[in-house]
Amino acid sequence: MLHRRIPAISRRFAVGTLTLLALLGLWYILTTLTGAVGPGRFPSPAQFGAAFTQIAIQGYGGAPLLVQALHSLKLVVMGFAVAVAIGVPLGLAMGWSTRFEAFANPIFLVLRPIPPLAWIPLAIVWLGLGDTAKILVIFFAAFVPAVINTWTGVRNIDPTLVAAARVHGASSRHLFTDVVLPGAMPMIFTGLRLSLQASWTTLVAAELVGAFFGLGRVLNLAYQDIYPAMIAVAMMAVGILGAATTRLLAELETRMTPWRQP
């Protein structure tokens, strides 16, 4: 292929910005200028701005945007952290020992196919509509991908590397810390990424079904109030938080796996 001279990064940035601007323009035209999409279906930029100002300053559903967002964020982080703290070691153990894997398999066989969202009704029956129920559901959502990807990461390690380590006299402990753990790191982080995604999805769903605070609750209220602009604001907030946490995770991954090619 004959290459163009424009550096790739700035071209991508330029095209991306242009596209987003074009979409914003389209949004404005469709809603405000022509009224093709009515206010009952999708908010205009002006309505969006008004809703945003309202929730940011006065609050909506009992608290301002920042409080609602932080509430959701707190729950996600807690559920995610517990799931990872239990799930990754469990996955490592399952990858390391076939016996342990065989033992834990039946439980996983039952738990794994159950979609995390399906835990919501049960969590509500057990713990009501409060925060604990949400954290429990997030835990179940984040737990399975963390375990499975960690386990896969261990299993996928090149046997030649293991052989090379053993030939050099590595003990099981050294094998674990110096070969298995770093080797499985990329897949572990894939699992963490999936866990994080699942955590957000589940939280939003759980809060949609019933909650006292949080972005999902804002979404629910806005739906009941038939307030599309607020729905859009809440969705955007969810998106931003999700992107930010994912970005943080990616940064962590880069630091912990410096040998990876981007």
Added chain:
Amino acid sequence: MSRIVFENVTKTFNRAGNRAGGDFVAIGGVSIDIAEKQFVAVIGPSGCGKTTLLRMAAGLEAPSSGRVTVAGRPVAGPGPDRAVVFQQFALFPWKTVRENIAFGLKCRGESAAARERAVQRYLTLMGLEGTADSYPHQLSGGMQQRVAIARSYAIDPAVLLMDEPFGALDAQTRTMMQEELVRLARTSPRTVLFITHSVDEAVYLADRVVVMGRNPGRVVAVVDIDAVRQREGWAARSIDDVMELPSFTHLRSGLWRMLREQLGGRSE
């Protein structure tokens, strides 16, 4: 109709964040004229830019300055008039041998009957009978390369560009393939640009051998083989006999000496 001309071609790669500063000049001013139906081999140390030259003729890369023309027209992109045989075969793993060989014909819009005829012809020609329905991973390296050559030949290209096509094969298979290529070149000759690391291979196969140096990549010498080949009648002998002829060894050692001088050059 198929003359390849490199007119003072250069190729520079930008190296971002290079401590030594500046760009890397891969090729600095190369001019080669390959006449129609001539078989030209290019040898040189790693990094001399010979593969880049081939890719420029193929239209897979563009020169930074200078021009590459084929049949008088500047090269603007890849096309079936300049078929490429890659070192790693580049066979489509999900297509059978038959489908691989017929691919170029399918692109051209040939009928199924015409494609099948061509496939059968090249299967026989390359000694691949019975493999039509096999997948590449089921064949040995030598057979895969034969399929790759068959695939290129099937579209009857005016120019054949071969990038160390036998480099990935074991010694015995390589010798067989060299003999086969000579036979093919005799029965259906076309312009060939052939990159290789092996001096023996270059002398045995080519009409002319271009020796390249590196830092920057440039032409060091062009040696005419064909005159000697005609005079000594190499075509009538087997490859083993040819390689023992004094005329062959003389050419070979001369080229080797030139190559060694280039290899001895300091790397950056």
Added chain:
Amino acid sequence: MAAALTGGRKAAPSELALWSLAGAVVFLGSWQLVTASGLVSPRQLPGPLAVLGAAWTMTLQPYAGSTLQTHLFYSLQRYGFGFGLAVLVGVPLGLVMGRFRLVDDIVAPVFESLRFVAPLAWVPFAALWFGTGIGGPVMVIFTGALPPCVINAYRGAKLVEPRLIEAAQTLGASEFRIIREVLLPGALPSIVAGLRVSAGLGWQSLIGAELIVAAAGIGYAMTQAQLTIAPSIVIACMLAIGVIGYLIDIALRGAERAVRRRWGQA
């Protein structure tokens, strides 16, 4: 391979089977014990037998409007539409993005910004636009199932050996042919892996959508059971959802294996 890791004796399949049996016994046994001992009231956590009983009853008598099978049928119908749409839109899009930098540059920012919005967050809009009809859940499933289709098709296309694309170009292939006969088969292992993930995410999104905005379907049945505090039915539905999800995954795993075998990467 795991034997090389632990360095110990490799466990025979029969021994592993025993370990699995032990795990199952421990799991079910402790579950039954916890409920039978009265530590937890059966209103909160019914035992495994009670759950099985509830499931069986649901296949015979309608609950919340339909029998278990009928609920599942409604759900699967929506799922099929949503997932099918995601594949038909997502895979070609991913391939084209992988082939043409310009398309990638245009679509990627939009895709990335929308992607992080949890599919469930679309439910209020879906409900506003489609009511409780089939459109709402289909839209939510589509949103959930789309990203892996696009991403895996994109990655698969990028991973296709550039030499293969170059070979096709030097043989005179048009762009359309390159995408159809080089990128698509080359990316197929990645695409099928993506389909597996997509199928799972789509199934999850379906449940989520049905929890909130449906008048029939397995998620709806679960919500009704939650509202009437009938945990045995809730768990029975969860297990049914799990079984269906598992069967879908098995089917796709088989497809993945078939593709690998054909491509010679078994």
